[in-house]
Amino acid sequence: MRGSLWLAWRQQRTAVAAGAAVLLAVAALAAYSRSGMLDDLRGGLFDRCESGPLYCTGPDGRILFLDIDPLRYLGALNIALPVLIGVFWGAPLLGRDRELGTHRTVLAQGVSRAQWFSSRYALAAVSAVALSGLLARLFTWWWQPAQDRSYGLFWYETSALSGSGPRVVAATLFGLAAGTLLGLLCRRVLAAMGWTLLVTGAVVLALEVLHKTRTLVAPHTYTSAGIAPKPEMGDKWSTGHYGLITADGRRASVETCPFPSGGELRRCMEQHHFVARFYEANPAGDYWSFQWTDTALLGGLALLLTLATVLLLRRRV
Structure with a gap:
């Protein structure tokens, strides 16, 4: 290692x-906490708990949960990573030399602007990818025993959806690129x-809003004819939109016929010409749709910001 890279x-x-x-530190905490989770699961206390959104209670009537708070903290760290990397690594990457004027000394030694930028940015980018990728992988490994269980953590919870997978790496690169520019x-x-x-904070928050509103990944509509039982929710992520449908496709709120089942529901549906019930939700498979959509969006922004930095180098340095 020598020259500008050194x-x-x-x-x-x-x-x-x-x-x-x-x-x-995170790896040590993950190993310790995951081991405790596995011991709790092997103890048999959770054997009667089925997957799905319904809570599971123990013999004493208390709701059963694994200790997943530390896992949620890791998810929060991964979500905040692009902000932290951008502020404390990206912003000083070129800015410190420009503020102090030390870049002039470096360029006077025969180092080109391209070398000065590429050596710094490449080292930061490789380090950021390694750090974010390993943290995201640690989250997934730690999460696996409690994934999509009533006593654990569902895929659509913010700490899991935005704190795991390839979107963490893309978000970190975006934070670095934004800070550098x-x-x-x-x-x-x-x-x-x-x-x-x-x-970076605004982009992170905007993505969370887009997740909640299902703007980037549309929900599926699940229907059941007449008063037949609705398809089970299971590990789907409900939008909170559910109700009744007429033969011509018109939808109405469930409050129009606020009866769970039976003759009252049938009579109400016949009176208003409803032929089916529906609800909207994203199935568990949409986890990867959210992941790759976020990855493409954040990765594209990172690339555009990096290109803008390269184009501005000659004017600013």
Whole structure:
């Protein structure tokens, strides 16, 4: 390792070491907590619990849960990772040299702008991918014994849907790219960090809103004829939209006929010409639809921001 890459390592080794320390700490916590989860499951207390959204109670009548709070904290960390990487790694990546003027010394030594940028950005990107990928993999490994169980964590909960899978890696690269570009554009690193916090935080929150509203991945409609039992919800993610349908497809709220079953429901449906009941939900298989949609969106933004940084290098440095 020499030249601009050696200098990039010297400047980023503290951040790399901090990321490695976080990863080791999380791995130790995951191994310890997952072992405890498996011991609880092998103890037989949860044997009577079936999969699905309904709670399971123990012999004493208390609702049974595994200790998954630490797992949720890891999911929250993975969701916040693009913000943290963007603010504390991306913003100073080019911004610190520009603010102090040390980039002029480097460029005066025969190092081109492309080398100065690529060595720093490549090291940061590889480190960010390794860190985010391993944290996402740790979450999935830790989550597996309690996945989609009433006593565990369902796929559509925020910590699982946004804190696992390839979207964590794409989001981290987006955070790094946003911070790097803003570090190049702003005159002060502190200002770049503030703008990065605002931009990356807004994108993370916007994606959560899009998940809740099912804007990017449309829900499925499940129907049952007449007063026949509705298809089981199971591990589907309900939109909260359910009701009744007429023969011509018109939908009405369930409050029109607020009866669970039986003769009252039948008479009400006949009176209003309803022929079926429905509800909207995303099945468990849509987990990957959400994942790849987010990955494409965030990865595309990361690529565009990186290209913008490359194009602005000559003007700003």
